Amino acid sequence: MLREQAVDVLCLQEIKCQEHQFPAQTLADLGYVHQAVHGQKGYHGVATVSRLPFRELHRHDWQDNGEARHVGVELTGRGAGLIIENVYIPAGGDTPDREVNPKFGQKLDFLQRMTRWAEALRHPTLIVGDFNVAPLECDVYDHKALLKVVSHTPVEVEALGRFNAAHEWVDLGRRFIPAPQRNYSWWSYRSFWRQKDQGRRLDHMWASPDLAHHAASHRLVEETRNWDSPSDHIPLVTEFDL
Template sequence: MKIATWNINSVRLRIDQVERLLTEQAPDVLCLQEIKVAEHLFPHEMFERLGYTHRAIHGQKGYHGVATVSKVPFRDFSRHDWQDNGEARHVGVELLGAGQGLILENVYIPAGGDVPDREVNPKFGQKLDFLERMTRWADRIDRPTLIVGDFNIAPLECDVYDHKALLKVVSHTPVEVETLQRFQDAHGWVDMGRTFIPAPERNYSWWSYRSYWRQKDQGRRLDHMWASPELAPQARAHHFVEETRRWEQPSDHVPLITEFAL
């Protein structure tokens, strides 16, 4: 089973790119973040045409939003408000049929603004609080689970193009890395990205629109796929689809795909 995740940065704007990815990579399940559309306006037709007949959408107008689309049957499992303000940032499903019993959690963690100080930047505090709520949730998980999405944190020194230069930049600050580590420890999550592409190998998933990314390669690994300890041994492959960043008007993120023998 191939499971993919992608911060698409507007599913309606980039619906043709989503179709191209599904056609070329043929994942069984695709988790999208930052769909930026309310549920009733989600572009169902293309997914239906390609056989992704099972869809769980948690959206809102213009911002945030997540969607999980699948060829494999599933049931809606959870929708947590880890932001504690009603924003659409999570949807969880339980796979049925092939992969039966696997819980697939799709999350879009807040970016956290520009200043890494909760006293002057409330968004940064909201990000840390979001992660703390996730950590309390992870401590109680008792099912094989895969959590995927845009975590908006590059945890390792080699997950950014310049560790020292980014230590005070939101997404790579020590407090964010430590907070994410507590979340990882709460369930013993196994990082698929670094299981198959070991540190310090280059493994970026995001490049800012503000830099000419192919020339400078100023990337960060902000997107992740983490598996429960009992699920991780069933993973067989993992890769990132960097060519999407070269497409016309691309998302600033690229997809990740993990293959499992379930």
């Protein structure tokens, strides 16, 4: 996929490995010699790798429990000054009630901490990753059926909306593929996802207003669904004129 798409910067979520286990040399051999890897044992973990030079800026603990769910970098060569925030928002468990499901409460608190952070942003920023929220009615295969399903509940949508408003983010997925067009990035393994189009738009690329007008295109690499043992997510690719 990297050879075909020839992306300059690759952001990965849920790498499920510690930093010393990350395939750093394999990616370097493909040209991705600049790497910021925030891993941990078990699940979670994020990594940003690039052909373009960058410096790592920060690793925010928006989960407030030490989980590796974010890494931020700033490009220093071509596109210098652009900040890329790579985030993996918690899924939130199965029950949309923080009183009986602590994971759901942790997800809402994560979004609240992200919102406070976004209010102070002053630089051109791209935030990308698995948000684990499908905000629009057309971002899921059946809006009414999923209103009580974690990832599309009103309380999650409202929380993500507050984050959006905190920095007036531009949702590039919907700028280039306007609602109500189909725009799914994830299909559940539980629902025979390779045969049924029961998708949700959980993965996002949002740009700050001063960056958004440089965006030239955005696409979904849906052919990866046909790979052997594919991910339940597909890649998103956005191109910028910088």
